[in-house]
Amino acid sequence: MLRAIRHKSIHPAFCAFRAFSSAAKEMTVRDALNSALDEEMSADPKVFLMGEEVGEYQGAYKITKGLLDKYGPERVLDTPITEAGFAGIGVGAAYYGLRPVVEFMTFNFSMQAIDHIINSAAKSYYMSAGQISVPIVFRGPNGAAAGVGAQHSQCYAAWFAACPGLKVLTPYSSEDARGLLKAAIRDPDPVVFLENELLYGELFPVSAEVLDSSFCLPIGKAKIEREGKDVTITAYSKMVGYALKAADILAKEGISAEVINLRSIRPLDRSTINASVRKTNRLVTVEESFPQHGVGAEICTSVVEESFGYLDAPVERIAGADVPMPYAANLERMAVPQVEDIVRAAKRTCHRSVPLAATA
């Protein structure tokens, strides 16, 4: 009841959660992102927003709600529908020293601008031997939504994370959203910030520390969402929630899963992942994207390179199906990982230690 009232009364740009004295505070990912943008714009006049419908429409997904009113049209810019154009403008502004936050309505549209992200942004500091730095953030929803079909459902984490010069972040919770977005905006390098449309409305608990305007999470550090000792499950974005559900199910069957929320795809926190695998000896990687050359492939290789002797079973990889995303609901369900897929893969890694009698 209280939750519903809070939702109706929220103007995210002016929200003052600290006014509420109750102990456990919750925040949607949407509000987390909005408050992060608001605070960073307030703290640094060089930060500005750009993207389709970010201003007058209040944001295609309402992430930028209230910010045009608060900061004006010089700092919140509605762009025409030309990703190549406005991504280029954003990068040029970053060359000059401003700190743009460029929104892609979804990262599927970033492919129109990918030349600017890679060739104009990611590589410039290197090519100029340090003369031209590019403090830009490209953000927006990434990966599958629901029923939007093949051209609107791809996950771009692996593509961007392959590129030196970029940093790639994938928040899951509201704490992640706040801390990582603030870190991204403050970071002097180009950051690709991959959100997820289906997470925008989810509520997560947030501590007072998280709500503080100075809160920031370190880039390049994964979070152990749940400790365990039998199998390591890595995931990012929406799949973290699925991995946690899988861990609950596994726990009932006597398998203790350690769930790692990657938070950062580039840099990838190889040391946390490897330390965990050295403890559990088993690994399941989970991602929503196409399997080939994906994040899971990189994680598997890292573990094989650094912790081969610790593996008691082959690494398992759960990923989206190797097909363009179908529209029909049943096929779509088969095209993305489900909780049961993660459970099954985890059990496969534990197979040797599960007595045959127990599976009967």
Added chain:
Amino acid sequence: MALSRSGSKLLKPISPFFSSAPSILSRSISSSNDSITVETSIPFTAHNCEPPSRSVTTSAAELQSFFRDMALMRRMEIAADSLYKAKLIRGFCHLYDGQEAVAVGMEAAITRKDCIITAYRDHCTFLSRGGTLIEVFAELMGRRDGMSNGKGGSMHFYRKQGGFYGGHGIVGAQVPLGCGLAFAQKYSKDENVTFAMYGDDGMGTAEWRAAKSPAYYKRGDYVPGLKVDGMDAFAVKQACKFAKEHALKNGPIILEMDTYRYHGHSMSDPGSTYRTRDEISGVRQERDPIERIRKLLLAHEISTEAELKDIEKEVRKEVDNAIAKAKESEMPHPSELFTNVYVKGLGVEAYGADRKELRATLP
């Protein structure tokens, strides 16, 4: 040293200035009280705006600096051609000889707080923004004294302190980037402008294959435009001055610089499949930008033939010296493979081809 011709009213002690700045371009200084008026070769053609006057104010000093700067650029590019053929320059090399009037005329109209961004034919623009010959040749040869420490190459020259933002290899990418620079200037309330330069094609694609409508100065539609004789440094100067004033008041404007490159598009384009040798030599005869200035200097009795030949000899020597010095510059240290990937490397590891053999921690 250029000696003054006795009896000339336009005589000014320019030589000490030149001798103290051997390998950088002179900024045009109108130290002369006597201003000279020159007419541009042809009137400007305008689209959606009133064209500026054909009469351009200049000075003896400016004429001389135009000559010297363009002669330096010309010699630099020709020397680069030889270095490329000697395999000291690798990969891509796009030469600007013939187009010097654009770089020099533009620079005369603006300040270093105005920004320039261009594509890959960037050697002379870099020079005009305060770069040195040694930085050019060392970069072209991939040496550590290049302005990008040898890590950029021909297409990736930058001089941020001079307002030069590169140096871009992807055809057309620099246009929205230039808009971004201009946007940032407006956002920061700097009373300065950005010149985003682009050409009519890439790869030496013939014009009739690259564009259906070659009236480029009109292509902006509602955006005003001016067609300018790009072989006439004063037309360029006048147009850029006009454009800067216009842009600060009214927003973007397109300048079509009708210029000409003597070389092919790049060192792998002979430049003769889409034009005749007669065309090239015709332009050299009729429209060469350096010859135009030479004629003006002689006509106004600012310099003699001999003095101008001396300047050309000096410039040639400067270029040769710079090349010799650049050749002495070493290749970048192997550790440079991993530098400047990030501003903030976060202590992360980067890997070489065999990651068990070569890794580095990014600071």
